[in-house]
Amino acid sequence: MMEAIHRVWVTRARPGADRTAERLTGLGHTPLVVPLLEIRPLDVALDLSGVQALAFTSLNGVAAFAALSPDRSLPVFAVGDATARAAQDAGFTSVRSAEGSLHDLATLIRAEASGLSILHPGAAEPAGDLSAAVGDTARLRSIAVYGAVETRVEPPGDWEAALVHSPRAGRALAALMQGRPNLPVVIAISAAAADPLRTTGFAEVRIAAAPTEAALLAALGNPRPAV
Template sequence: MGPLVLNTRPKTDSADLEASLQTRGYRVLSAPMLEIEFPAQTRPFDPTPYQALIFTSANGLRAFARLSQDRYQTALCVGDATARLAADMGFNRIESANGDIHDLAALIRERISPAMGPLFHPAARKTAGDLGEILRDGGYQIDRQIVYTAHASQTLPQQISDAIAAHHIDAVLFFSPRTAETFVKLVKSYKLEGELTDTCAICLSPAVQLRTADLTWQRTYVASKPTQEYLLSILDQSFSSV
């Protein structure tokens, strides 16, 4: 049997990830650390003032699909997975930063003129960074609208807490600082902080790794680029080096 990997991503983002893990020969457990809620949209959305749309997550895309059927603007996506979803949803003009929010800001500076009009950014209430602040000195007008909420999990499933206590989990995947922070809080609340010494933490970025530091791991790995592909690559490397 392959190594047992714990996925902490929200359910909305997990289907492709878990399929990739199983294809690679891993056994998979899931404990979503965030639950995504898409509230009902009560006001009509008019996309015509915006020269382009900014998507810093796949859930931003899913929320936009609830706002509008329009797909004619350029979709500026933080990564390739989000860009693929944009293509599946019918967008024809898609740009991918293939990285994190700072890479997306660099893409916007390279491809978009602030003189051509504002940008629309459908996002969560809490985000990993403030894109508007990063681009403020460039004269960009970014209309950020809260279109979904990510609620932190309050419990660990019994199967997961038992697996941690028994030292059965070989690696835990962390894709965002908030999922890592939520996991750490729950592990501490269940008095399991000493039970991960045989487990590797696989982190999307240094910012994510920082949130895992309160727990003692066998080893911590960080993807060389903040994408799912690179995270899975470092996961494979972590076991090939054992």
């Protein structure tokens, strides 16, 4: 039987890190919130002329767009339920959740937004190419509304597992941990997030069964080793 994990390092940026910490506490873990990334909104001019819908791939994209524009009239396609809730909380009334990954979002857009002109406010360094995944079914344009910078902090004390929510966080954690001995367990939300960590020296690298936080948290007690 696997030894229970209690002290869990949350490496993702705030405010998402605080939501993750709440969920960990509810599951009986002790969250250690020490973000490896900091989200910084970009001062960009949004041109919504001709835009018929919005696509959000993260909570950060919703927050950055909401700070840049008061427009809440456009329908929203969100990558997952947490992003959809963030859009609703920001004042959007027509919100559809793909309930999964970027490719699930692309599938939803292809099925329900054929021919529409869609704006995707996202990261300066996106984890995936939504436009390529959507193809020519819809006219999708991406714009960077936020960036992520490494905090270069030291890890928390006595952590037993680290959660990695993105490839960018995976690269930051790998750089920070390189050459350190006796590294415990790391749990990644996807194979892409786990890739930078495979040769870092962790005792175990687990990958969530699906690219969702629910699956990531389930992997704390349901190991899925990286291969």
